[in-house]
Amino acid sequence: MSVDPTAIQQAQDQLNAHVREIIEWHFNPATGCPFWLNWQKSAGWDPRAEVKNFADLIARFPHFKDESLRDEQPEVWVPAAFKGKPFNIFETGGTTGMPKQRIGWNDYKVDYEEFSGKISDDHFPRGGAWMMVGPTGPRRLRLAIEHLANFRGSPCYFVDLDPRFVKKLISNKQFDIARQYMDHVVDQAVTLLKHRKITGLFTTPKLLEALAEKVDLYDAGVRGVFCGGTTMAPQYTRYIVEEVLEGRIGFYPTYGNTLMGLAASVPLTEEDNFSITYYSPQPRAVLRVVNPEKTDELVSYDEWGRVELTTLTKEFFMPRFLERDEAIRRKPRAPYAWDGVAEVRPFGAMQKTIVEGVY
Amino acid sequence: MPELPHIPVLRLGRPYESLDQSEVKNHRNGEVLAKVSSVNAGIIRKDFRKIDSARAALNKHSVAELIELSAKAGEHFLNGTLPLGDKGHTQSAAQYIETLSLTSGLPHVMVKRNMTKIHFALTHLKNVLNGLSRGLDLSIIDQGMGEQFGTKLAFFPTSKALGLVMPSNSPAVNSLWLPAIALKTPVIIKPGREEPWTPYRLIQAFIAAGVPAEAFGFYPTDHEGAGEILRTSGRALIFGDKNTTAQYANNPAVQVHGPGWSKILIGNDCIEHWRDYLDVIAGAISDNGGRSCINASAVVVPKYAAEIADALALKLGPVEPTAPDDETAKLSGFANPKMAEFIEGSIEEGLKTPGAVDATAKYRKGPRKVEFEGGTYLRPTIVHCESFEHPLANKEFLCPYASVVEVPQDQMLEKIGYSLAVTAITKDEKFITDLMAFPEIERLNIGPVSTMAISWDQPHEGNMFEFLWKRRSIERAW
Structure with a gap:
C-alpha cells in the first residue's frame, strides 16, 4: 500500500513542471486572463520569473479570495487563448445573494474521464443507465455526471435537488417543509428506479439513505453508487456500506467541488476502519492540509487541519484557496504518489453545528 | 478483556x-x-x-x-x-x-x-x-x-x-x-x-x-x-x-x-399551624437532591411567607455537600458543572428584580455554588418573593430550590398554573372541592403529604395503560 519514494519524487517533479507550465500560461499576456494579468501588475512581481516549482507558488502567492468569483464578471477569467470560445458557467454557494462562478470549457470532461478509469465495470456496467439525484441546475456536477455516463456509453436520468432552498429551510427551522421537499425528490427517484433499468447512481449520502429506505436498491438493479457532497465520518460510511448498500453494491465516495474537480477515494480496506481518504487529481489540483493558525505550515500526517486547494489548469488558476473544510492529512497511497485528505468535514465542525441539510 | x-x-x-x-x-x-x-x-x-x-x-x-x-x-x-x-x-x-x-x-x-x-x-x-x-x-x-x-x-x-x-x-x-x-x-x-x-x-x-x-x-x-x-x-x-x-x-x-412546577399550598384554615408542616415541606423541596419534577419549587401561603421562608432557610440553608457514600447526604453533585453555573446565574439574575430575598443566604454562610472534593454542588436556596409575578416565584431548578409566596387563598388556583404535583394543606371542603376540579394539577395530595409521594398505580403525567392500549367496540357473529 505504501508508495515507493521514487514515485513520490516523480509525482513532485511532474507537479513542479506543471506549475511552471500553468504559471507561464496564466501570466503570459498572449495566453493569460485579464484577472491574473491585472493582479500581476498590482502585485509588483512576475510569477513567471519567480515561481519555478510548487514550493515557490506556496511561498509567493497569498490565499486566493473567492469573493473575486462573485464580484468580477465571468469574462475576466477567460484566458486569451480561449477568447471567442463560448464557456460554461458553473456556480457554487448562492444560498443568499450572488453565487460564486467559475467558467470552464473542458476541465470537467478531463476530470471525469480520468475518474472513469477508477470505477469498476461490474459496478457501473458500460451502457447501463445512470441516475443522478442531487443538485443539478447551474452546477458543474450535472454536466460532469452526464459526461461520465456518456463516456462509458451510458445515458443518465436526472432528479434535481436545490440545495440553496434546503439550506434556507433548515436555517429557518422549517424542518417539516425540508422533509416534504426531500420526500418529493426521493419519490421522483423511486419512480424512475421502478420504471427504468438503472444500474449506476450518483447521489448524496442523505438522499441515498432515504432512497434505500423506500426501495431495495440491489433488487432495483443498482450495482454501483458514486457519492459525494457532505461529510462522511467513519461510522456513517460504515452505515452506508453495511446497512444501506448491505455490502452488495459498489460504493465510491468522492470529494469535490466546482473549484477543484473531483478527488477520488482509495478503496476501503479493513485497516481503514471506514476512514475515507481522498486524493486530488494532481497535478491539475493540489490539496494540502494546513495548520489553521499558520496556513503556510502543513500539519503532520494523521493530524487534523484546514483544507487548502490549488487549482492548476489552463482554464482556471486558483492558488492556495482555503476551503471551508477540515480534514486529516494522510500519506501517499497507491496508486497516488501524493498526500491525501481524510474524513473531510466542515471547518470548525467540532466547535459548532454546520448546516449541511440533505446536500 | x-x-x-x-x-x-x-x-x-x-x-x-x-x-x-x-x-x-x-x-x-x-x-x-x-x-x-x-x-x-x-x-x-x-x-x-x-x-x-x-x-x-x-x-x-x-x-x-x-x-x-x-x-x-x-x-x-x-x-x-x-x-x-x-x-x-x-x-x-x-x-x-x-x-x-x-x-x-x-x-x-x-x-x-x-x-x-x-x-x-x-x-x-x-x-x-x-x-x-x-x-x-x-x-x-x-x-x-x-x-x-x-x-x-x-x-x-x-x-x-x-x-x-x-x-x-x-x-x-x-x-x-x-x-x-x-x-x-x-x-x-x-x-x-x-x-x-x-x-x-x-x-x-x-x-x-x-x-x-x-x-x-x-x-x-x-x-x-x-x-x-x-x-x-x-x-x-x-x-x-x-x-x-x-x-x-x-x-x-x-x-x-x-418541568413539574410542583407546589405546596397551605389553606387559611391551617396557616396558623405552619410550623407543624415544615418537615414535610422541606422534604418536598430537597429530597432526591431537589432533582425531581415532583420536588416542590414553590410554597404558596395566605400569610407568614417571610416567616416560613426564614424557617425553611434555617433548616435547609446550612446543608453542605458530603462524601458520596455519606448516608446522610442531601445534595447531589453536577455531572455537568456548566449546568450548575447556569442555574447559579439564573437565580442571581432573578434576585436583581426587586421583591425577592434569598432567605438562605444568611444561614448558608458562604456561596451557593461550591466545589467539594472535585465535584460541583449547589446548596439549597429558599427565596421569599413578594408576589407570584416575580420571575423567581414559579421557577424550577435542578437543585433544592423553592420560592415562598403570599397569595390569598381565593386567588391561589388562578395564580399557580400548571403544577405536576400539588400538596394542599387544608381541611376546608370548599377549597378541596375547588382543588379537585382544577384541571392544571396532575397529582393532588390533600394534607401534609410530600409532593414526592408516588403511587405507581395512579397516572403520572398520563396513564401508561391508556397510552399503549385503546378500547374499541366489537361485535362478533362467530
Whole structure:
C-alpha cells in the first residue's frame, strides 16, 4: 500500500513542471486572463520569473479570495487563448445573494474521464443507465455526471435537488417543509428506479439513505453508487456500506467541488476502519492540509487541519484557496504518489453545528 | 478483556459496537468509566422496520407471565450481578450504585432510594396495572377481547413500540416505562448522555429474568436520532426542559415530561399551624437532591411567607455537600458543572428584580455554588418573593430550590398554573372541592403529604395503560 519514494519524487517533479507550465500560461499576456494579468501588475512581481516549482507558488502567492468569483464578471477569467470560445458557467454557494462562478470549457470532461478509469465495470456496467439525484441546475456536477455516463456509453436520468432552498429551510427551522421537499425528490427517484433499468447512481449520502429506505436498491438493479457532497465520518460510511448498500453494491465516495474537480477515494480496506481518504487529481489540483493558525505550515500526517486547494489548469488558476473544510492529512497511497485528505468535514465542525441539510 | 467496559447499542437485543463512541466520566476527576457506542437515525429507522418481530417475541408470553418476569427483573435489578456491556464486564448492585454516583453526582443514598423505587414498581406491577387499567382482567389483552363488568371489552395496541428519550438527572424516571414490557410493547430507548447505566441495567435485568432480548432497543444517538425515535415509535415519552417539550405539547403520540412546577399550598384554615408542616415541606423541596419534577419549587401561603421562608432557610440553608457514600447526604453533585453555573446565574439574575430575598443566604454562610472534593454542588436556596409575578416565584431548578409566596387563598388556583404535583394543606371542603376540579394539577395530595409521594398505580403525567392500549367496540357473529 505504501508508495515507493521514487514515485513520490516523480509525482513532485511532474507537479513542479506543471506549475511552471500553468504559471507561464496564466501570466503570459498572449495566453493569460485579464484577472491574473491585472493582479500581476498590482502585485509588483512576475510569477513567471519567480515561481519555478510548487514550493515557490506556496511561498509567493497569498490565499486566493473567492469573493473575486462573485464580484468580477465571468469574462475576466477567460484566458486569451480561449477568447471567442463560448464557456460554461458553473456556480457554487448562492444560498443568499450572488453565487460564486467559475467558467470552464473542458476541465470537467478531463476530470471525469480520468475518474472513469477508477470505477469498476461490474459496478457501473458500460451502457447501463445512470441516475443522478442531487443538485443539478447551474452546477458543474450535472454536466460532469452526464459526461461520465456518456463516456462509458451510458445515458443518465436526472432528479434535481436545490440545495440553496434546503439550506434556507433548515436555517429557518422549517424542518417539516425540508422533509416534504426531500420526500418529493426521493419519490421522483423511486419512480424512475421502478420504471427504468438503472444500474449506476450518483447521489448524496442523505438522499441515498432515504432512497434505500423506500426501495431495495440491489433488487432495483443498482450495482454501483458514486457519492459525494457532505461529510462522511467513519461510522456513517460504515452505515452506508453495511446497512444501506448491505455490502452488495459498489460504493465510491468522492470529494469535490466546482473549484477543484473531483478527488477520488482509495478503496476501503479493513485497516481503514471506514476512514475515507481522498486524493486530488494532481497535478491539475493540489490539496494540502494546513495548520489553521499558520496556513503556510502543513500539519503532520494523521493530524487534523484546514483544507487548502490549488487549482492548476489552463482554464482556471486558483492558488492556495482555503476551503471551508477540515480534514486529516494522510500519506501517499497507491496508486497516488501524493498526500491525501481524510474524513473531510466542515471547518470548525467540532466547535459548532454546520448546516449541511440533505446536500 | 479490555480495562474499560463498552456499552453497545442494542439493536432490538443485538449488541452493536459503533465506531462513534462517547465517554462516561467521573464527575469529580474526569476519569473515563465506560465507552458508549452511538448510532445515527438511519440505523434506528432500519431496525424499526423489524419491530413486528420484537412485538411478536413479547406476544409469546401472556401479560400475567410478563408481570412475573418483570418482578424477577426487579430482583435482578436490585440485587443481581448483570452483564455490563459486550466485553465481558459485569456489574453488581454495589458497583451500579458506586458508578452511577460517580458519573451523575447523586450520592449513594439517593441512588439506593431510586433503586428501591424502581424495584417497587417492577415487583408490584400487578397492582400498578390494576390501578392504571381500573381493574381490567388483563387476560383480555392476551385474547384481544373478552367480557368483564357485564360488558364486552376489546383492546388494541396504539403503537408497535414505546419510544423513550430519557434524561440524565434521576434514575427513578425509568419507572415510567417499566409497565410497557408487561403490556407487550417493545421499548426503543435513547438513554441520557450521562446516564446509560440505569436503562442498560434494567434491560439486562429483564433479559436475565427471561424476557426476550428482541423487545429492547437501546440507542445512544444524536438529536436527529432522538427525533426519529419520537416520530417512528407511534407512542413515545420525552423528558426535557420547557423548550424541548414545547415542540411536542400538542402531539398526542408523545407524552411530555418537562418541568413539574410542583407546589405546596397551605389553606387559611391551617396557616396558623405552619410550623407543624415544615418537615414535610422541606422534604418536598430537597429530597432526591431537589432533582425531581415532583420536588416542590414553590410554597404558596395566605400569610407568614417571610416567616416560613426564614424557617425553611434555617433548616435547609446550612446543608453542605458530603462524601458520596455519606448516608446522610442531601445534595447531589453536577455531572455537568456548566449546568450548575447556569442555574447559579439564573437565580442571581432573578434576585436583581426587586421583591425577592434569598432567605438562605444568611444561614448558608458562604456561596451557593461550591466545589467539594472535585465535584460541583449547589446548596439549597429558599427565596421569599413578594408576589407570584416575580420571575423567581414559579421557577424550577435542578437543585433544592423553592420560592415562598403570599397569595390569598381565593386567588391561589388562578395564580399557580400548571403544577405536576400539588400538596394542599387544608381541611376546608370548599377549597378541596375547588382543588379537585382544577384541571392544571396532575397529582393532588390533600394534607401534609410530600409532593414526592408516588403511587405507581395512579397516572403520572398520563396513564401508561391508556397510552399503549385503546378500547374499541366489537361485535362478533362467530
